[in-house]
Amino acid sequence: MPTMTIAKAINAGLRAALEQDESVLLMGEDIGTLGGVYRVTEGLKSDFGPDRVVDSPLAESGIIGTSIGLSLRGYRPVAEIQFDGFVFPGFNQITTQLAKMHARSNGQLTVPVTIRIPYGGGIGSVEHHSESPEALFAHTAGLRIVTPSNAHDAYWMTQQAIACADPVIVFEPKRRYWLKGEVDTEDPGASADPFRAHVVREGTDATVVAWGPLVPVALAAAEASAEDGRSVEVIDLRSISPIDFDAIIASVTKTGRLIVAHEAPTFGGMGGEIASRVGEAAFLSLEAPVIRVGGFHMPYPVAKVEEHYLPDIDRILEALDRAFAY
Amino acid sequence: MGVELPTTEFSDIPDELAMELEAHAHDGAEGHGAMVQLLDEDGRFRRDSKLAESIKGLSEDSLQGMYRQMAMIRRFDTEATALQRQGQLALWVPLRGQEAAQIGSGAATQAQDYVFPTYREHGVALTRGVDLAELLRLFRGLSNGGWDPRATGFHLYTLVLAAQTPHAVGYAMGMQRDQARAAARGEEAGDPGAVVAYFGDGASSEGDVHESMVFAASFKAPVVFFCQNNQWAISVPAEVQSRIPLFNRAKGYGFPGVRVDGNDVLAVYAVTQWALERARAGKGPVLIEAYTYRQGAHTTADDPTKYRLSDEEQSWLAKDPLARFEKHLRAEGIADEAFFEQVAADGDALATKARADILEFTAPVLADAFANVYAEPHPLVEQELAWHRDYEAGFADAAAEATREGGR
Numbered sequence: 080m081p082t083m084t085i086a087k088a089i090n091a092g093l094r095a096a097l098e099q100d101e102s103v104l105l106m107g108e109d110i111g112t113l114g115g116v117y118r119v120t121e122g123l124k125s126d127f128g129p130d131r132v133v134d135s136p137l138a139e140s141g142i143i144g145t146s147i148g149l150s151l152r153g154y155r156p157v158a159e160i161q162f163d164g165f166v167f168p169g170f171n172q173i174t175t176q177l178a179k180m181h182a183r184s185n186g187q188l189t190v191p192v193t194i195r196i197p198y199g200g201g202i203g204s205v206e207h208h209s210e211s212p213e214a215l216f217a218h219t220a221g222l223r224i225v226t227p228s229n230a231h232d233a234y235w236m237t238q239q240a241i242a243c244a245d246p247v248i249v250f251e252p253k254r255r256y257w258l259k260g261e262v263d264t265e266d267p268g269a270s271a272d273p274f275r276a277h278v279v280r281e282g283t284d285a286t287v288v289a290w291g292p293l294v295p296v297a298l299a300a301a302e303a304s305a306e307d308g309r310s311v312e313v314i315d316l317r318s319i320s321p322i323d324f325d326a327i328i329a330s331v332t333k334t335g336r337l338i339v340a341h342e343a344p345t346f347g348g349m350g351g352e353i354a355s356r357v358g359e360a361a362f363l364s365l366e367a368p369v370i371r372v373g374g375f376h377m378p379y380p381v382a383k384v385e386e387h388y389l390p391d392i393d394r395i396l397e398a399l400d401r402a403f404a405y
Numbered sequence: 406m407g408v409e410l411p412t413t414e415f416s417d418i419p420d421e422l423a424m425e426l427e428a429h430a431h432d433g434a435e436g437h438g439a440m441v442q443l444l445d446e447d448g449r450f451r452r453d454s455k456l457a458e459s460i461k462g463l464s465e466d467s468l469q470g471m472y473r474q475m476a477m478i479r480r481f482d483t484e485a486t487a488l489q490r491q492g493q494l495a496l497w498v499p500l501r502g503q504e505a506a507q508i509g510s511g512a513a514t515q516a517q518d519y520v521f522p523t524y525r526e527h528g529v530a531l532t533r534g535v536d537l538a539e540l541l542r543l544f545r546g547l548s549n550g551g552w553d554p555r556a557t558g559f560h561l562y563t564l565v566l567a568a569q570t571p572h573a574v575g576y577a578m579g580m581q582r583d584q585a586r587a588a589a590r591g592e593e594a595g596d597p598g599a600v601v602a603y604f605g606d607g608a609s610s611e612g613d614v615h616e617s618m619v620f621a622a623s624f625k626a627p628v629v630f631f632c633q634n635n636q637w638a639i640s641v642p643a644e645v646q647s648r649i650p651l652f653n654r655a656k657g658y659g660f661p662g663v664r665v666d667g668n669d670v671l672a673v674y675a676v677t678q679w680a681l682e683r684a685r686a687g688k689g690p691v692l693i694e695a696y697t698y699r700q701g702a703h704t705t706a707d708d709p710t711k712y713r714l715s716d717e718e719q720s721w722l723a724k725d726p727l728a729r730f731e732k733h734l735r736a737e738g739i740a741d742e743a744f745f746e747q748v749a750a751d752g753d754a755l756a757t758k759a760r761a762d763i764l765e766f767t768a769p770v771l772a773d774a775f776a777n778v779y780a781e782p783h784p785l786v787e788q789e790l791a792w793h794r795d796y797e798a799g800f801a802d803a804a805a806e807a808t809r810e811g812g813r
Binding site: 101104130135136138140141143144145146147148149150151152153154156168171172175176180181182183184185186187188189191220221223243244245274320321322324 | 551554
């Protein structure tokens with residue numbers, strides 16, 4: 080089984096999709112000759128040509144909008160938005176057009192557009208390069224949102240998103256692009272359904288739900304917690320729309336405590352949605368309120384202080400302490 | 406579509422048009438600037454025009470057909486406005502005054518072309534074979550479309566200004582690829598198609614129009630941008646959208662821009678046909694600015710007397726597209742009184758049908774709206790639908806219970 084970085088796994092996933100389906104094409108700024116600013120699309124233009132790996136004008140609304148048009152003509156465009164904070168010029172096209180086209184046409188039209196967005200902080204960059212806007216898109220019906228945390232998922236989710244008849248946003252955890260892992264390119268295994276959560280560590284006393292860049296942090300916190308004699312279960316959510324509530328509720332029913340950790344600000348974030356659902360479905364199983372760990376209600380701060388903003392092992396441990404104190 | 410029209414090729418048109426534009430740069434004083442025109446305001450055919458050649462091949466039937474469609478859509482529009490006033494429609498978007506721009510351009514499209522309208526293109530919809538009753542359903546609040554965009558080559562209306570223009574370019578890029586792929590396989594690709602992206606003078610200020618034109622130019626996409634400059638974006642005049650004639654903007658993107666008299670159906674037809682042929686031949690985009698006038702309100706929700714002068718309205722009524730074409734057809738002996746009487750009678754029948762259609766409409770149920778949020782199953786939607794069904798069923802039980810009790 081080959082070992083590769085998440086970036087390389089996405090590249091391999093895109094390559095497989097381009098090979099398998101002639102209607103797949105990639106669109107974005109700098110994705111062709113340069114191979115993307117993170118080199119995720121490296122080598123694809125030279126192998127598949129400039130009509131299938133398109134270096135587009137620098138215009139996010141244009142990239143998404145033309146991708147919608149291409150999909151209406153029967154193509155499967157994969158649009159890359161270079162960084163999270165630059166998706167907003169394309170926000171209108173994504174939320175008012177892409178998300179609604181199937182419903183507006185009473186199901187006559189499908190728009191199988193994939194949007195790849197490198198997201199999240201921790202790379203020491205300047206403003207608009209470190210944001211986690213997943214909740215803004217999850218609130219819009221018609222979109223699907225997934226985020227891989229490891230190379231195997233990255234390889235398969237990329238292809239599953241492209242094959243999906245619905246528009247899918249893939250939030251790629253950019254600070255994990257260089258994280259290596261085994262990729263079974265023959266068999267997706269448990270990753271066959273991109274919209275199912277995975278229990279990545281079993282435990283009996285508390286559950287931590289995390290996704291994308293925070294999954295390794297959650298696992299490390301669970302390890303540290305074990306030293307205190309606590310058995311912490313970790314769920315990699317994987318899909319933000321739809322959310323696999325069954326997996327979360329099954330875990331909470333067993334452990335009685337739930338922490339939701341994400342990089343985005345907690346206010347109005349996905350953690351609140353998860354907490355609320357668990358409150359409705361598993362209230363009597365809870366030993367403590369659901370506790371959220373996330374970013375603060377502020378613009379993503381400058382890089383020199385981002386380590387104090389981003390949830391880390393200690394912040395998750397502190398939340399666990401609070402949950403166990405009830 | 407709709408009307409049988411021969412196609413004419415005139416490949417070296419940029420020079421021709423340049424001459425044409427120069428020839429018509431006469432009425433700049435009125436703010437029109439250079440403008441292609443084949444029918445003057447009295448309906449006289451301008452045989453001196455270079456473009457005159459291009460419509461010589463039109464049969465009398467074709468010309469009558471264009472008039473007929475203009476008259477029918479005007480009558481339909483009048484009826485729909487009345488229906489809104491009577492509370493039968495939530496809103497109506499009148500097209501009165503823009504019949505020549507819409508029928509002329511729509512008639513120039515062919516079956517393999519694809520049209521991305523905004524929300525006022527009722528005339529174009531007619532030329533593409535859309536069932537007009539679906540427009541009434543939309544504005545009554547029963548659907549967001551209803552016609553099959555793939556069968557008609559006429560996309561759904563788009564209410565977000567200019568959002569459809571990048572879709573048009575992407576669709577055109579897809580057409581390009583279809584041709585190239587078929588050629589690479591050595592297959593017959595079928596006749597090449599082109600796309601028309603409709604938008605208005607107000608929408609021309611939106612960023613999406615700019616991005617669309619950049620993409621279209623960069624990829625030489627077979628798309629015709631058709632701007633109906635009807636002078637007013639609700640209450641804001643065109644001068645606030647652009648300090649230069651809108652067609653001049655094309656120059657900045659590197660493709661031709663043409664201003665055509667949008668109240669002259671023959672000129673609109675000729676210019677659009679040229680632009681579509683050019684696009685289908687792989688020569689890239691064109692911007693057409695149809696210089697016209699919205700005679701009524703932006704929608705039934707606004708009152709144009711609050712923002713424009715009746716002098717202006719009167720001066721444009723003198724250029725009315727339908728009256729002008731009627732004068733032409735009469736003067737040239739192409740249509741007689743009996744024809745016009747028949748068209749008027751058919752228009753009344755269409756209006757009567759529109760009124761009857763509305764009474765036949767049935768409302769959809771909300772439960773159906775769950776079906777098409779996603780193309781593939783989505784657990785949240787399924788869960789909410791199940792909850793909704795249970796909830797509604799609770800009322801049904803209560804109603805049944807009440808009936809039983811009432812019967813005792």
